[in-house]
Amino acid sequence: MLARQAGMESAGPPALGFEGLLLQLSDEVLLLVLRLLDPVSLGRAGGACRALHRISSTGSLWRAHCRAFFGLDIKTSCANCTAKDAFRLLYMWKMLYKTLPYNRPLQDLFFSGAPLCKYWMQWLVLEKMVPLPPIQLPDYVIEDIWGIRKNALEEKHKVPEESSVASVYLYNWKDLYHMTVRCHGSYSNVQGYVLSKMSMECHEELVCLYSEYSRFRFQWLFSYWLFGLSKSCARQLQRIFLWWKRFNKRKVSFWGTSACDIQYLASLHRITEEYWHGRLASGDENLGIQTLENYFSMCRSLSAWILGRDWGRLKQRKVYEDTLEGVFRLLKEELQVLVVDHDKFWQVAKVQMARVCKLHESAGSYVNWKLIDVLPCYRLYMESGDPAHLEQVKAFLSRKKMIQIWILQEENAWMRHLLPEDLFHLLEFDTKIYEEKLHGDTMAAHLSRIIWIYLHSGQQLYMEAMKGFVAECAYASFLSQIYETSTIIL
Numbered sequence: 001m002l003a004r005q006a007g008m009e010s011a012g013p014p015a016l017g018f019e020g021l022l023l024q025l026s027d028e029v030l031l032l033v034l035r036l037l038d039p040v041s042l043g044r045a046g047g048a049c050r051a052l053h054r055i056s057s058t059g060s061l062w063r064a065h066c067r068a069f070f071g072l073d074i075k076t077s078c079a080n081c082t083a084k085d086a087f088r089l090l091y092m093w094k095m096l097y098k099t100l101p102y103n104r105p106l107q108d109l110f111f112s113g114a115p116l117c118k119y120w121m122q123w124l125v126l127e128k129m130v131p132l133p134p135i136q137l138p139d140y141v142i143e144d145i146w147g148i149r150k151n152a153l154e155e156k157h158k159v160p161e162e163s164s165v166a167s168v169y170l171y172n173w174k175d176l177y178h179m180t181v182r183c184h185g186s187y188s189n190v191q192g193y194v195l196s197k198m199s200m201e202c203h204e205e206l207v208c209l210y211s212e213y214s215r216f217r218f219q220w221l222f223s224y225w226l227f228g229l230s231k232s233c234a235r236q237l238q239r240i241f242l243w244w245k246r247f248n249k250r251k252v253s254f255w256g257t258s259a260c261d262i263q264y265l266a267s268l269h270r271i272t273e274e275y276w277h278g279r280l281a282s283g284d285e286n287l288g289i290q291t292l293e294n295y296f297s298m299c300r301s302l303s304a305w306i307l308g309r310d311w312g313r314l315k316q317r318k319v320y321e322d323t324l325e326g327v328f329r330l331l332k333e334e335l336q337v338l339v340v341d342h343d344k345f346w347q348v349a350k351v352q353m354a355r356v357c358k359l360h361e362s363a364g365s366y367v368n369w370k371l372i373d374v375l376p377c378y379r380l381y382m383e384s385g386d387p388a389h390l391e392q393v394k395a396f397l398s399r400k401k402m403i404q405i406w407i408l409q410e411e412n413a414w415m416r417h418l419l420p421e422d423l424f425h426l427l428e429f430d431t432k433i434y435e436e437k438l439h440g441d442t443m444a445a446h447l448s449r450i451i452w453i454y455l456h457s458g459q460q461l462y463m464e465a466m467k468g469f470v471a472e473c474a475y476a477s478f479l480s481q482i483y484e485t486s487t488i489i490l
Helices: 002-011 018-023 027-034 039-046 050-056 059-070 083-098 104-111 118-124 139-146 173-184 187-198 204-227 231-242 262-267 270-276 285-307 313-335 342-363 366-372 376-384 387-407 410-418 421-428 443-457 460-489
Strands: 135-138 168-171
Touching (some): 027 050, 039 059, 059 083, 118 139, 118 187, 139 168, 139 173, 204 270, 204 285, 231 285, 262 270, 313 342, 313 376, 387 410, 387 421, 387 460, 421 443, 443 460
C-alpha cells in the first residue's frame, strides 16, 4: 500500500486531455486554429467552454465568414450589429427562405391573408423574388422599411386617396427590391441597412422557425418531393414506390392527401427511411433528394428489365426485392457521404441481379430460395460474389435434401405415420425454421434446434441425434395411441 502511494506521488500530476492542452495555447494561436473552422463548427466550438466562447466570438472570425457567405462588409455596412450576430441572423433567414416551397409554417406566416408584420417585411427586403401580391403602403412606411426616399417613389404607382394625409403607393416586390439596391448603392449596403433596423428587434420568432426547420426539414422536403409532382409523375412514382412491396392498403389509400402517413411511406424503403433520419449525402436535404430520385429511376429501369424476362411473378418479385436489398447494402456507406447517381445504382444492380439469379439456380425451387435467404452465406455472396459462400449455400441445401430423403425412406414409413404433423413438416422442411421457433421446451422446438445446428454445421453427430430424437417421438406417439385405445375399450 505504501509502495503504491509512493508510486502515485512520484508520478506527478495527471496528464492533460486534449481540451486542457488546447486551452494552454495563447489567444493568438487559438484564433489561428479557429479561423480554419466553418461557421457551424465555429459556433459549436464556442459552446464548449467560456474560454472558447470568448475567443470564438472575436469579430475578425465572423467578419471573414460574412464576406465569404454573404458578401457583407460589417465594418462599412453595419456599425451597430456585431459580426457574429449579423452572420447568425442572415444565416437563419437565408436558410429559412430557401425552404419556402415546402416549409408549411413559413407559408402560413406569409400567405395567411393577415397583413404581414413589419418585422418580416424587413427581411423580405433582401429577396429579389417574393411570391406575394403587390403591396400597398404609405410613403413613410416604404421609406422606413426599404430605406427608399419619398422623392424616389414614382407617381405612376401612387394610389389616389383624397382623404389620406400620407401618399399611398402600390408596388410589386421585385420593383421595390431594384429600387432599394439603387438607393443604397449595392446589395451589401442593403444587408447592412436591414441589419441596422434589426438591431433593436426581438428575433424570437425567427429563432423558433429556424429551430423547427432544423428538426423537420427532412420530413418537410420528403413530403414536398413525394406529393409535389404532376399527376402523371406522381402516379408513376407511386407505382414504383409500392412495386412488390408489402404495405398497409388502408394507409396507402391516402397517398397524396393531408391524411397520408408520410413516415409510414418512408419506412417502406431502406433508402427513404435513411433520408427521413437525415443519413444521406452528409445530411444535406437537397442532395439527399437527388439520391432518392436517382434510386427510384434505377428502380424503374430494374422493374422494366425484370418484367421483360419470361419468369413467374414469384421469381420476378424475389429478384426485384433481393437486388434492391443488395444494392442498398453495398452502397450504404457511400450513400451517407455523397450523391450516388443513376448510372452507379444501375451498375451495382446488374451485379446484384446476376448473383441473385445464380442463387436461384442453386436453390432449384422457390421454396428453397426463400429458405436460404436468411443465411449469412447468402448475404455474404451477395456482397462479395465469392464462390466459397455459394458452395456453403449449396452444402446447406444438400443437407436439407438428406433430411428429406431419410424421412421418406421405406423403412421409416412407420415414423412418418406416427409423428405429429408439425414434426413431420419440420423434417420435410417445406417452410423456414424461424429463430423464434428455436426457443421453448416443446418437441417441435427441440427438433428445430437439432435440425438448425445440423444444417448450419454439417456435423454428422447432429444428424444422428436428429434421427434418434425422431424415433423417440414416434415411439412416444405410438405408446400414447395404445394408451388412448385401451382407455376407450375399458
